[in-house]
């Protein structure tokens with residue numbers, strides 16, 4: 001396990017310690033799952049992934065007030081993965097925002113849209129034990145709000161719900177899977193992946209979508225309320241920080257003055273961030 005340490009000062013009376021974990025990509029299959037799922041588990045599974053997750057969970061429970069997982073806890077939909085996720089989400093100290101892989105049926109084989117996501121969700125009957133599309137929890141005077149933007153989009157009802165959370169008047173730590181667009185993060189992302197690859201951020205301008213990859217551009221291009229939602233979030237003084245993952249590298253920058261976004265690297269290789277909120 002490799003821990004990154006960050007500190008956020010928002011004027012709390014008593015400090016809070018958060019363990020931010022993301023992108024664990026657990027890949028399991030058992031006798032209830034099909035041969036294709038077993039093949040995926042064989043190709044994508046690794047004992048280290050489970051070992052690192054156990055370490056993260058143990059550390060979070062022993063040393064932190066909350067473990068925030070921002071999605072891709074599992075790599076694909078399978079009965080064995082659902083059981084794993086249900087067990088994790090039943091932990092009192094775990095707070096969860098869904099990622100795209102929670103809804104991935106065979107990893108990268110399909111155009112992923114709302115219909116695909118909802119078919120995957122239906123497979124989870126009766127769900128994973130925690131709300132996957134919007135959730136909130138108040139702890140130590142901080143409102144942790146999780147919003148599913150795992151397909152790079154927000155929906156109008158999520159903006160309505162976010163406004164209700166803001167009306168509570170508490171400082172908010174926003175938890176999303178896909179990082180919100182910010183220029184320094186974008187530039188770093190492109191420098192790592194190279195021109196011509198995709199921009200995996202939420203709220204990219206059209207010219208930032210890298211036209212060499214039309215497939216991804218169609219998926220990622222902000223639709224509906226997404227651009228408005230990203231701008232709205234950046235304007236909210238009560239939103240004190242954003243936690244996100246998805247890109248599998250760690251990065252810290254400001255979305256707007258006083259609003260850091262902590263992108264944390266993949267939990268599958270042991271990375272986690274210990275965030276002290278003061």
Ligand SMILES: [Fe+2]
Nearest residue numbers: 072099100246
């Ligand atoms: Fe992801």
